[in-house]
Amino acid sequence: xxxxxxxxxxxxxxxxxxxxxxxxxxxxxxxxxxxxxxxxxxxxxxxxxxxxxxxxxxxxxxxxxxxxxxxxxxxxxxxxxxxxxxxxxxxxxxxxxxxxxxxxxxxxxxxxxxxxxxxxxxxxxxxxxxxxxxxxxxxxxx
Amino acid sequence: xxxxxxxxxxxxxxxxxxxxxxxxxxxxxxxxxxxxxxxxxxxxxxxxxxxxxxxxxxxxxxxxxxxxxxxxxxxxxxxxxxxxxxxxxxxxxxxxxxxxxxxxxxxxxxxxxxxxxxxxxxxxxxxxxxxxxxxxxxx
Numbered sequence: 001x002x003x004x005x006x007x008x009x010x011x012x013x014x015x016x017x018x019x020x021x022x023x024x025x026x027x028x029x030x031x032x033x034x035x036x037x038x039x040x041x042x043x044x045x046x047x048x049x050x051x052x053x054x055x056x057x058x059x060x061x062x063x064x065x066x067x068x069x070x071x072x073x074x075x076x077x078x079x080x081x082x083x084x085x086x087x088x089x090x091x092x093x094x095x096x097x098x099x100x101x102x103x104x105x106x107x108x109x110x111x112x113x114x115x116x117x118x119x120x121x122x123x124x125x126x127x128x129x130x131x132x133x134x135x136x137x138x139x140x141x142x
Numbered sequence: 143x144x145x146x147x148x149x150x151x152x153x154x155x156x157x158x159x160x161x162x163x164x165x166x167x168x169x170x171x172x173x174x175x176x177x178x179x180x181x182x183x184x185x186x187x188x189x190x191x192x193x194x195x196x197x198x199x200x201x202x203x204x205x206x207x208x209x210x211x212x213x214x215x216x217x218x219x220x221x222x223x224x225x226x227x228x229x230x231x232x233x234x235x236x237x238x239x240x241x242x243x244x245x246x247x248x249x250x251x252x253x254x255x256x257x258x259x260x261x262x263x264x265x266x267x268x269x270x271x272x273x274x275x276x277x278x279x280x281x
Binding site for chain 2: 003038067068070071072075076077079103104105107119121122123124125126128
C-alpha cells in the first residue's frame with residue numbers, strides 16, 4: 001500500500017476505536033497479527049482485542065489521540081496519547097476516577113493492506129506514578 | 143537532508159555516546175531544539191544536565207539500534223542500551239547491576255540538526271532492574 005493508504009488505515013482504526021467500535025480490529029488486522037508488548041508478552045489478534053476490551057473497563061471513556069505518525073510503504077511509527085478514568089482494580093489499587101494521561105509509541109508493520117505487527121512501548125512508569133501503584137515486574141525489552 | 147541522511151545522523155549521535163563522546167553530540171542539536179521527555183520539555187542545556195547525571199549513574203552505555211522508520215523530517219527509532227549502574231540514579235545508590243533500557247524516540251531533523259525529540263523510554267523497566275521499584279501493590 002502507499003504511504004497515504006497506510007496513514008488512512010491507522011487514522012480509521014483509531015477513529016473507530018474512539019467510537020467504541022472494536023470490531024474494526026477484525027477488519028483491519030491480519031489474521032496472523034502479533035503484538036509485542038513492552039513487558040515482553042506477545043498477543044495474537046484475539047488476545048489483543050481482549051486486552052483492549054479489558055482496558056475499556058479499567059479506564060472508562062478511554063480515548064486515543066494521535067500526536068504523530070511516521071509512515072513508509074510497509075511500516076509506521078505511531079505516537080499517541082490516551083486518556084481514561086482510573087477504574088483500575090488490580091494489585092491492591094482502589095480506583096480513584098482520576099483522569100489518566102499516558103503517551104505510547106508503537107512500531108507498526110503492514111501486510112496486504114492490513115496491520116500485521118505492533119511493537120508497543122509506552123510510558124508505563126508515568127502510568128504507574130499516576131495510578132499510585134507499581135505494575136508487575138517486567139522482562140527487559142529487547 | 144534525505145531521510146537516509148537523517149537516519150545516519152541519529153545513529154551517529156548514539157555511536158558517539160557509546161564511545162564516551164557525549165560532548166561531541168551537542169553540535170548536532172539546534173540551539174532552540176526541544177526535548178519532550180517523560181518529565182516534561184527540556185532545552186539543550188537541560189539535556190546536558192540530564193546526560194551528566196545519567197552518565198554518572200551509567201558511565202558505560204552501549205547503544206544498539208533495533209529499528210528505524212523515517213519519513214520527511216522525522217525519524218522514529220528503537221535502541222537498546224546496556225550499561226552498568228555505577229553511580230547514584232534518582233536517589234538510588236549504585237548497585238553494580240548490568241541493566242538494559244529500551245529507548246523509543248522520535249526525532250525531527252532540520253538542516254542536519256535535531257530540532258525536536260520525543261522520548262518514550264522504558265524507565266519503569268530500568269527502575270525495576272536497580273531495585274528502585276517496591277514490590278507489587280506497595281506504594
